[in-house]
Amino acid sequence: MAGMFVTLGGWNWLIFGLLLMGLELLAPGVFMFWLGLAALLVGLLSFAIAPSWQLQLLMFAVFAAAAVPLWRRVARNPTAASPSNPFLNKRSDALVGRVFTLEKPIVDGLGTVRIDDTVWRIAGPDAPAGSRVRIVHADGASLTVAAA
Structure with missing residues (x-):
């Protein structure tokens, strides 16, 4: 199992991110999207700085944890919730x-x-x-x- 982590690279993270986003399409809930976005960020950073597998896992954990408050802020944006026509469909x-x-x-x-x-x-x-x-x-x- 440790051998699998040693071989982690940018392509692995990109594929993992796309798979998570694909799962979001199958079972929408806006949860897998943010994890997929975190994996894509780790993949892109892995191409740029080539970190160790431990640092890659740490970056994924940090990005995934940071995505939760970001998601809450985007989901509860009051400007997006109030349409230009408040009586639309009413x-x-x-x-x-x-x-x-x-x-x-x-x-x-x-x-x-x-x-x-x-x-x-x-x-x-x-x-x-x-x-x-x-x-x-x-x-x-x-x-x-x-x-x-």
């Missing part, structure tokens, strides 16, 4: 607070309102057609309205 939330005119009356607390090219179900106090209503709550495809 169209109903973007309607809260807006005022619309009823095309059809609200009868028994239920009705519909046309907003742009979509007809939405609404719940609220009975109101005749032509009344102005304000969206006060959105729950999926159902909106709750109040008189404006």
Whole structure:
């Protein structure tokens, strides 16, 4: 087994890194990627400075341990988590607070309102057609309205 470690070189680390990244493709979890990246770094450094096998293993351990906080920082980056359009895929939330005119009356607390090219179900106090209503709550495809 010691003979295997003595023969460690840059190509071994590069292949090991690519295998780890390939495993990440098969079982995604963003864990093997960082270990593969650490192995690739050791492989590239092995070509540049030709360290001993003990130093190569130590570099891999250090790079792998340093990758964990780096991964946490990248994964929790607040600028990446907040898209330029906060209502993307939440169209109903973007309607809260807006005022619309009823095309059809609200009868028994239920009705519909046309907003742009979509007809939405609404719940609220009975109101005749032509009344102005304000969206006060959105729950999926159902909106709750109040008189404006």
